[in-house]
Amino acid sequence: MLSPKLLHGLRNxxxxxRQAAEGFLNGAHASRRHGAGMEFSQYRxxxxxxxxxxxxxxxxxxxxxxxLRESEVDTxxxxxxxxxxxxxxxxxxxxxxxxxxxxxLLLAALAYLAHRQGDAVGLTILSPAGLRHLPAxxxxxxxxxxYHALATAEGAGxxxxxxxxxxxxxxxxxxxxxxxxxxxxxxSEINTLLTRLRAVSGDVLLLHLAAHNELEFSYQGAVTFRDxxxxxxxxxxxxxxxxxxxxQLQQWLRDTAQTARRQGFDYHLLNTAEPLxxxxxxxxxxxxSR
Numbered sequence: 001m002l003s004p005k006l007l008h009g010l011r012n013x014x015x016x017x018r019q020a021a022e023g024f025l026n027g028a029h030a031s032r033r034h035g036a037g038m039e040f041s042q043y044r045x046x047x048x049x050x051x052x053x054x055x056x057x058x059x060x061x062x063x064x065x066x067x068l069r070e071s072e073v074d075t076x077x078x079x080x081x082x083x084x085x086x087x088x089x090x091x092x093x094x095x096x097x098x099x100x101x102x103x104x105l106l107l108a109a110l111a112y113l114a115h116r117q118g119d120a121v122g123l124t125i126l127s128p129a130g131l132r133h134l135p136a137x138x139x140x141x142x143x144x145x146x147y148h149a150l151a152t153a154e155g156a157g158x159x160x161x162x163x164x165x166x167x168x169x170x171x172x173x174x175x176x177x178x179x180x181x182x183x184x185x186x187x188s189e190i191n192t193l194l195t196r197l198r199a200v201s202g203d204v205l206l207l208h209l210a211a212h213n214e215l216e217f218s219y220q221g222a223v224t225f226r227d228x229x230x231x232x233x234x235x236x237x238x239x240x241x242x243x244x245x246x247x248q249l250q251q252w253l254r255d256t257a258q259t260a261r262r263q264g265f266d267y268h269l270l271n272t273a274e275p276l277x278x279x280x281x282x283x284x285x286x287x288x289s290r
Contacts, residue, residue: 001275005095007105013147017108021116024109024280044068044288076118077176077287078136080201081107081146084181084190085127087228089155091182093211093272094218102209102272103180104150109276110178110283111146117287122175123149128157130164136175158229159185162192169196176287178205183256184229195263205286206265208256212273215249217242 001023007016046055046066060066089100107123114121115138122136123146132153134145177197183190198204213219219238226233253269260267268282 001277003095003275004097004102004105004272007276008097008101013104013108013151014144016105017112017147020105020109020276021112021280024277025113045285076120076138078120078122078174079110079114079287080136080175080177080197081111081121081123082177082179082181083107083123083125083150083153084159084179085125085153085155086159086184087155087157088182088184089209090228091211091214094213095273097272098155099182099209099211099272100153100155102270104153106207106270106276106279107178107180108147108150109280111143113280113283114287115143119287121146124168125149125153126160126165127154128160128164131160131167133167155228159189162189165189165193168193169200172200175201176203176205177201178207178283180207180209182209191259191263194260194265198264203286204265205283206260206267207279207282208260208267208269209272210253210269212271215271217245217249 002019007020010016010019044067046068056067083103085100089103090098092098111121111123118138120136120138121142123132123134125132132149134142134149177194179190179194181190185191194204194206217238221238222235223238224233224235257267257269266282266286268278270279
């Protein structure tokens with residue numbers, strides 16, 4: 001898998017999405033090519049009583065996981081991608097990438113995967129200035145529209161308020177909702193939004209982004225931190241505070257995961273220094289299970 005830094009260095013979101021998605025498929029899934037397009041077999045986890053003749057033994061040998069090939073039938077669905085474009089997503093990791101950079105790459109790759117499956121894919125960019133919404137379509141022009149919207153998205157302000165978000169839950173439509181966010185919020189506005197979306201549209205896949213330097217607290221000595229959304233400034237000695245910080249962070253991550261799963265979300269924590277394969281794997285797993 002190409003690293004996020006290398007993908008970002010391509011400076012072409014369409015090419016980066018294709019490289020990430022096809023690299024993942026070639027490495028983790030048996031695939032077949034038909035003409036200029038690409039389709040891949042559907043998989044689902046093995047369950048006791050399944051016909052072992054349909055088990056993909058080569059995939060099991062590579063991944064130590066047991067999957068069955070599903071017959072190629074029309075399994076298209078609607079995929080609704082959500083991008084948190086609040087200012088906290090501008091946090092920059094040691095590799096030079098911001099969380100927003102990583103989110104762009106990730107959502108572009110997921111859009112590519114969904115489109116190649118024949119899914120209708122839509123995108124909503126969440127910012128305090130308003131919602132930038134691209135309705136779900138499966139036509140050939142949708143991917144360029146999505147890539148352009150992602151490439152031009154900018155992180156600013158705080159997570160949108162309830163009034164701004166209201167149109168997202170105004171009508172009931174079955175979809176797989178994929179939300180990419182760092183989950184920084186003042187109260188519980190992100191959780192509230194996703195809970196409502198789950199009620200009106202169905203499955204929610206929550207991909208929680210955390211930068212490597214946040215997880216490891218790799219800072220040293222006297223450091224000045226500035227909150228990207230409130231401009232509040234905090235000065236600390238990183239070496240003295242590291243143990244306390246990591247304890248509190250781990251507790252917050254545990255609480256966040258438990259709350260998300262209690263609400264029925266499919267939650268996964270992603271390190272923005274690592275490749276996109278975990279998120280793509282979970283997306284395909286959730287898609288196949290529908």
